[in-house]
Each structure stands twice: as structure tokens, then as C-alpha cells.
Amino acid sequence: MKTGQTSPVSNTEEAFQHCKATCMGIDKCPYSGNIPYQLTLEGLKKIGIEGKYAGMIFTYKCPLFEEYALLQKRKQRVSRVLGPLATHTFENFDSSRNTKAFQMAKKYIESKAWKQGGWLILYGSYGTGKTHLLSAIIHEAIMLGASAKFANLANITTLDFESAKSAIADLTSYDLVGIDDFGVEIGQNWLSPHIFRLFDDLNESSKGIVMTTNMPLGGLQELLGNRIADRIAERAIAIELTGESMRKNLRSKFTSWFKE
Ligand SMILES: Nc1ncnc2c1ncn2[C@@H]1O[C@H](COP(=O)(O)OP(=O)(O)OP(=O)(O)O)[C@@H](O)[C@H]1O
Ligand SMILES: [Mg+2]
Numbered sequence: 064m065k066t067g068q069t070s071p072v073s074n075t076e077e078a079f080q081h082c083k084a085t086c087m088g089i090d091k092c093p094y095s096g097n098i099p100y101q102l103t104l105e106g107l108k109k110i111g112i113e114g115k116y117a118g119m120i121f122t123y124k125c126p127l128f129e130e131y132a133l134l135q136k137r138k139q140r141v142s143r144v145l146g147p148l149a150t151h152t153f154e155n156f157d158s159s160r161n162t163k164a165f166q167m168a169k170k171y172i173e174s175k176a177w178k179q180g181g182w183l184i185l186y187g188s189y190g191t192g193k194t195h196l197l198s199a200i201i202h203e204a205i206m207l208g209a210s211a212k213f214a215n216l217a218n219i220t221t222l223d224f225e226s227a228k229s230a231i232a233d234l235t236s237y238d239l240v241g242i243d244d245f246g247v248e249i250g251q252n253w254l255s256p257h258i259f260r261l262f263d264d265l266n267e268s269s270k271g272i273v274m275t276t277n278m279p280l281g282g283l284q285e286l287l288g289n290r291i292a293d294r295i296a297e298r299a300i301a302i303e304l305t306g307e308s309m310r311k312n313l314r315s316k317f318t319s320w321f322k323e
Contacts, residue, residue, distance in 0.1 A: 069099050073106040075123045082125065089131045096128025134206070141205050144213050151198035160309075161192055164302045168196045168273075172203045177211075177239035177271020182299035185275045186283065190308025193275035194243055200273050201241045211239040220254055231257045235264045239271040246278040246286070259291060266294045 072078045078100035086092075099120045107116055142149050158165040164185055170176075171183050183200075185193040197213070204211040214234055219227050231254070234240045240261075265272055276283055280301050284292035295301075 069101050069120060071101040071103040071106070071117075073103050074109065075100070078123050079125065083127070086127075089128055092125070092128055094122075094125075096125045096132060097122040098125050137206050137208070141202050144205060144211065145198055145201060148194065148198040148213065149202060151195040152202060153199045156192060156195055156199060160306055161196075161304045164192070164196060164304050167300060167302050168200050171200060171273065172207070175204075175207065175209070177204065177209060180266075180269030180271060180298060182272040182274070182295065184280070184283070184295070184299050184301040185273070185304060186278060186280055186301060187304035188277065188308070190310040191304035191306055192309060193304055196304075197241045197243055197273055197275050201239070204239050209238045210236075211241065212237040213241040213243065215243045216254075216258065217244050224253065227254060228257055231261050234261055235268065235270070237270065239273070240265060242272060242274040245274050245276040246283065259287070262287070262291045262294065266291075266298070272299075 070081075072081060078098055081100075082098045099122055101118060101120060102110070102112075102116075104117060107113065145151075153165070153169060156165055167183065168185075171181065174181075176183070185196055187193060201211045201213045212234055214230070219230050222230060262272075278286065280303075284295060287295070
């Protein structure tokens with residue numbers, strides 16, 4: 064609907080249909096989703112308002128704009144949570160490599176497995192796409208309305224003790240926690256009791272975890288101890304990612320400036 068054109072209608076549905084028919088595109092909505100309309104005398108009577116309100120402008124919240132605004136808000140959340148990793152999606156993952164891991168990651172999303180307290184462990188060697196798939200999972204989960212957080216434990220270990228402790232404690236408030244690069248930091252023994260506690264808490268509240276690690280599965284379970292290994296055996300699907308590091312393929316992109 065063009066700005067300023069509000070011919071009287073008899074109800075809000077009519078106002079909506081009229082606006083929709085002349086919509087310039089939701090992202091260009093001049094009303095920010097609040098459709099202005101006037102009511103005919105008949106329309107005013109219907110909602111029990113007297114004729115003296117004829118000509119008055121009412122507003123109706125456009126359901127299409129509400130949906131659009133919600134998706135925009137979620138997109139912003141994705142950027143906030145993932146930062147530059149937000150560009151790692153299912154769409155730009157080459158699924159001819161590590162097909163099983165790709166399919167399992169998609170299945171985790173399709174079945175909203177975090178809601179059932181499902182855990183997914185992506186393990187394997189460097190540059191095989193573990194962080195890429197974890198980012199894609201967190202991305203999609205947020206777009207579906209989950210509260211999800213991406214945590215790099217190696218980064219957390221660079222914080223001072225109190226900040227690291229509270230960053231870990233904060234993770235328990237999410238429906239789905241993505242833990243990237245598990246293993247490297249666990250040698251920092253001041254942090255490990257808090258990480259173990261995190262697993263316990265997420266297990267008790269039946270929250271989702273998706274974790275990446277370079278450690279072999281056996282080593283991971285040994286490191287975490289019997290208590291957590293038991294929970295992993297109960298809750299987790301573990302998939303190994305194999306193959307050459309994809310970073311080798313990316314090298315030409317990053318060094319093209321060097322070529323004459
Ligand atoms: N199957 C794939 N399709 C497209 N890009 C990929 C694929 N696998 C890896 N990549 C890309 O290769 C780079 C390295 O991948 P990623 O960071 O996910 O590896 P990783 O397994 O987490 O490695 P590390 O163990 O060192 O943390 C990223 O830029 C990622 O987008
Ligand atoms: Mg990684």
C-alpha cells in the first residue's frame with residue numbers, strides 16, 4: 064500500500080489484504096508492519112465505536128512483517144553468537160566429503176535433537192570441517208528459535224579465572240551448547256573441574272551439546288572420566304571426520320595476492 068492511502072475498510076482482514084495487494088516488499092514497509100486503516104461506518108459499528116470516529120486512523124500489526132522481523136532478529140543473533148563463523152553453513156559445506164557427518168548434523172537439526180537432550184560429537188583430524196558443521200548447527204538451531212551458544216574453550220582459558228568460571232557457568236542457561244575444540248584446554252587443570260560440572264549440569268537438565276575435538280573417542284572418554292563417559296555413551300552420537308585438511312585447498316585463495 065502506498066503511504067498516505069488509507070481508504071476506509073470494514074475490518075482488519077480487509078485492511079491487511081488491501082495492504083498486501085500493494086505491498087512494496089516487506090523489507091521496504093513504510094509502516095514498520097503497523098498497517099494504517101480507517102473504518103467505514105459499518106466497520107465502526109461492528110467494533111462498537113460510534114460514527115464520530117470516522118476518519119480516525121487505526122493500525123493493524125501485519126503478520127507477515129512480524130514473521131519477517133522475527134527472522135531478522137534471529138539472523139542478528141546468529142551473527143552475534145557466531146561472528147565470522149556465521150558464513151559456515153550447510154549450503155556451503157561440500158557434502159561429498161564427510162557425508163555421514165554432514166547428514167548426521169542435518170538430522171540433529173531436523174529432529175531438534177537438543178530438545179531431547181541429544182549430544183553429537185564430531186571428532187577427527189585438522190581441517191576436516193568439524194567447526195564448519197558445528198557452526199552450521201548452531202546457525203540453524205537459532206533460526207529455529209532455540210537459544211544456542213557457541214563456545215571455544217581454548218578462548219575461555221585465556222580469560223582470568225573468575226571470567227572463565229562465569230563464562231562456563233553461563234553456558235548452562237542455553238538449550239544447545241556448541242563446544243568447539245575440546246581437548247586442547249583440558250590440560251589447564253584449574254578449568255577442568257568447571258568443565259566437568261558443565262557436562263553434569265547439561266546432562267541433568269537434558270540440554271543439547273554438540274562438540275568438536277581432535278581427540279580420538281577413546282582418549283576423550285578417558286580424559287573425561289567414567290562418570291561423563293557413561294553419559295556420553297548414553298546420550299551421544301559420535302562421528303569421525305576424515306580426509307585431508309581442507310585448509311590446503313583454501314591456501315590458494317589466501318595467497319593469490321602473492322602471484323604475479
Ligand atoms: N566439506 C567441506 N566443505 C566446504 N568447506 C569445508 C569442508 N570441510 C572443511 N571446510 C573448510 O575448511 C576450513 C577448515 O575447516 P574447519 O575449521 O571446520 O576444520 P576443523 O575440522 O574444525 O579443524 P581443526 O581440527 O583444526 O579445528 C574452513 O574454512 C571450512 O569452511
Ligand atoms: Mg575446528
